[in-house]
Amino acid sequence: MLICGNQMNPKILIITGYGLNCEAESQRAWTLAGAAPDLVHLNDLLAQPERLHAYAGLMFIGGFSYGDHMGSGLAFAARLRHHLRADLARFIADGKLILGVCNGFQIMVKLGLLPGLDGDYFAQRVALMPNAGGVFQNFWVTLRFEPRSPCVFTRGLDPMPLPIRHGEGRLFTLEPALLDRLEALGGVPCRYADPATGAATQAFPHNPNGSLRAIAGLCDPTGRIFGLMPHPEAYLFPENHPQWDFQYLRGNAPAQGLGLHLFRNAVTFLQTS
Amino acid sequence: MLIMGPPFTGRFMTHRIEIGLRRGVHDARGAKVVAQARKFFRLPVRACVTRDVYKVDVALSAGALRALRKVFTDPVISRSADHRLPAPAGAWLIEVGFKPGVTDNLGRTAQEVVADVLDRPLTPSEGVYTSVQYFLRGALTRDQAQRLGRDLLANELIQTIRVFTPEEWAAAPVDAEPPVMRDPAAIHVRTYELGGTDEELLRLSRAGILSLSLDELHALRDYFLRPDVRAARAALGLPAAPTDVEVECVAQTWSEHCKHKIFAARIRYVDEHGREQLIDSLFKTFIRGATEKIAPEVDWLVSVFTDNAGVIRFDDRYNVSYKCETHNSPSALDPYGGAITGIVGVNRDPMGTGMGCELLCNTWGYCLASPFFDGALPAGLMHPRRIRDGVHQGVIDGGNQSGIPWTRGFERFDERYLGKPLVYCGTVGRIPRVLQGRPSERKEIEPGDAIVMCGGRIGKDGIHGATFSSEELRAESPAQAVQIGDPITQRKMYEFLIEARDQGLYRALTDNGAGGLSSSLGEMSSLSGGAEVDLARAPLKYAGLQPWEILLSEAQERMSLAVPPDHVAALRRRDVEATVLGTFTNSGAFVLQHDGRAVGRLDLDFLHDGCPKMSLEARWTPPRVAAPRPLRAGPRHRALLGLLGALNVCSKEFKSRQYDGEVKGLSVVKPFVGMYSDVPSDATVMRVAYDSHAGLILAEGLNPFFSDLDTYAMMASVIDEAVRRVISAGGQLGRIAGLDNFCWPDPVLSEKTPDGPYKLAQLVRANQALYDVCTAYGVPPISGKDSMKNDSVRGGRRISIPPTVLFSTLAILDDVRRAVTMPFKQPGDAIYVLGVTRNELGASEFHRWLAAAQGTPSAYGGRVPGLDAPRALNLYRALGAATRAGLLHSSHTPTLGGLAVAFALAALGGDLGAEINLAAVPAADEPGDDALLFAESNSRFVVTCAPDQTAALEALFRGLPCARVGTVTAARTLRIAGGGRRLVDAELDILRQAFRKTLNGI
Incomplete structure (x- = not known):
């Protein structure tokens, strides 16, 4: 692949603006993982779209782009489709990485970057609908990772607690066959799990939104384009965990927040590919 | 004098797009309507299909319209049509839209999408307007359908409701008429x-x-x-x-809301013994007086009472600021709009403090009538459940969409909040101590600096908000006093401002809140000594605003800046409108023009200092409140379950989980803690920067029930609560700042308020306590606010709130990893009670529960908790030493429900049991078992430590009230014995269910 920046500290572009709001912790996550992230306002990027190609990775962060009006991610995706489609296509063709979290994932799904079937990255195939419970929710869930997925972000990861903070996270389609196909391709790298059994679940609250087949995130068939609803960038400190006080006493607190692993995987991939 | 408005612009055809869900896709919005209609209105609604309607008032080709509809429609779950989708058979239709001029945030986003698709900006006369359709199946009468429209789906103050039978809808012409004001009034x-x-x-x-x-x-x-x-x-x-420009400007500058005339008044206070005290300004004497007395003892006060928020030093790099506001009157009229405006409005306080703070976290708290209220509702008032839902949703949307995590939240319920709900919203900000080589708290304006307004546009929203909130709520209270906040516009402005700040583009800024430009520019002009403004230059949402309306509009998401002339050009970026309205001068006057013509002139010294001081009378007579009959001796299992499930004690988790508490990833001790994250923490702890372990502790105290017995005791208790919560979480004395928010019923004697002197005496006593306790504890107030007319007269009934003070604390913690949380942690740990329990059950949860059970709900008198500040200080110092030494496994301070509820919550948090012997609890005045269990005496803690640390702990507390009362057990049962009897023997699952069930799902 093309080298962008120092290969040891790959450059990551984080798009900001229009109500996206997780830029600070996302920047921190990439930095801790060894990358060199830049925050770039969407307007500045659209004014000079070729800037995108100086980066090895792109992140669509969480937040409330356009207030989630008209459906989460719709307005932001419309803007990207209209002004950045060709550059995104080239970025993907160049074999680079794209990560989307929460609203960023919703934007990617609306745009069609995910699931990115049949080489078509600009046709929406699935939906992220309002949570089955009907309201926005913030609490911690357990994520399990599917070892068969080609996803470079989730390679070798053990189940992990992460916070969810969304109102529209229920992965949905009217075509079950599409999900079969996705699963066969390894396009479902992570699911909501029952922490007691480790098994994927449809039961609230472990599955917080009623997502079909407990799907928490999707990747494209190459595994380089990945999005998920839970927030790995919100678990960078051990003290972010809601039971850190118990973990401290029992001596089982991790040295760093576990969310960092997803970013480390991405950086390792960029350093070694 | 007559000045012409802009000419009327031509129209074109408006397009109507309807969007619905595809068959087989769950309609969550419709399902919620069905559930609410059945549950709360007991109406036989069987199904509800909802649709979004966009009226696109834009010149479009047929091809562009097709492209637009495609972008608007989610291809996986939605379908859409030009004009109309087929209506579901046999269903009533209720269509809800906005009245002209009301903020339509969805419509505004749609406008941006249209501009993107068309690749051109929309003209000022183009726009997109939205409405929602509810198709209801079920045997409803027209009256019932209308009632659902009015009381569930829409607020007639700001929205239009149209009800159709299937036949009427089929026959009705397609309505594409946008809700716009077509004929702007001439300027006059x-x-x-x-x-x-x-x-x-x-x-x-x-x-x-x-x-x-x-x-x-x-x-x-x-x-x-x-x-x-x-x-x-x-x-x-x-x-x-x-x-009118001049009179309106003075009226709003002198309003109670802006001028705090009651807190500035001369007061003659007479106590119950006839002793007289003359007070020249409660604020100066007691609040600022307390801060001034403490200031020499602390070295971290940076800017107090002068700016939009109080500022203290956090560490070598940063200062932090904190402000808390109320938004009561607007929330009574439109709970959603009032509350969202409350939160995004208070965000602008730290944003406009010093050179502009970055926003760290939000706090909220609501005082409401019971959502289960089933009495007669005075005409014109909304049901408290509806107010509660709307207020929560407003602050949820405002905070979440702004990307600011919540840290503290509370709810209190009392029937006297039926007339006016109290909606507290607070925000903490952070700012580098030095910017461009200057202290960041300093604001200066030079004559010649440009007056720049940035952010949103001006409409009629919120006109008279400041003067209106200075009045009781009446049936004719103005609808236009309601604004609806737009967090996304504000977020864009915020990012723009922080960039401009870091580039040094402006010299001063302040927010446009109550009173709009008249307030912000009136304040800023005193920094240079004058200002000249041309109101016609202000960007408007629509034509037809009179000059005085432009000056007073409280349209949201706006800040005013003082900009050196050579920096003006650099300010135009990020899609944020920044408009030069005039110039700061040193003429001594505030001069107002409209399109070059003078429309007003006011001398600044008159505007700011010309308001005559009030002279008021206060007379204190201790109230007599009957006490409930004592409960017969015996087990207190049922009482404990009753208290855990009581509205004021029970879990508020269902609503709280809808607020984002973790964006930014800085949270340490969250609002909910415990093995199941389901018990409230005493205080929350967060980092302030990613590269430091230093952090902030936030807590609060509030207890309107004690006010019924004595507001002195109320104020002392709420300050103690706010302080001891911080100490419990690991905070240290000497590092705590306070904020006061007074909400009072009108305390000024008049025909309609014959008990004004008593209510004013209550206010005096609360202020006396504030001074006494803050100075004793060394907790300086750094900012505050008062809201003094919390009365409502509707349907011939006057409802006044009980005197209510929110005291919020902000403390600095050197290492957040030293924070202590409240749940019991491991079996075998020793449980201690610190502090003295007294026979103080007056106005306690227990007495209120008992009084209600006895059919005399207001007979909850008794001895109200007192405060022994010097002894409390000794205890707090020792506890501070214990947390520094890392001795404690848990610490929890009892509040509502006393020790019994405290033991129960700590046990639930740890999912562990406990064996407690009440006889060991340090006590005075021979309290009986009920007082030991349920008294809400101040300055107490329940702490645990490892069994091998008990000697070290006891050594730290030698000579202080401290006793080991029991042990944490692996059995999931709480057992409390007293006087040789078992008083409580309850399984955790039963306690947890009692704590959770009352407001679960509500």
């Missing part, structure tokens, strides 16, 4: 005749919602008669009589 500046009788003057004030008193009207009249004033105004071409 009126003058006020102030020469009339006193009665005429007062009528003028009331009719115009000026809220000016007779003294103030006289001062206003006399000012305009001054020869120097007449000459200066004549020189500008102004008429001899004051213009």
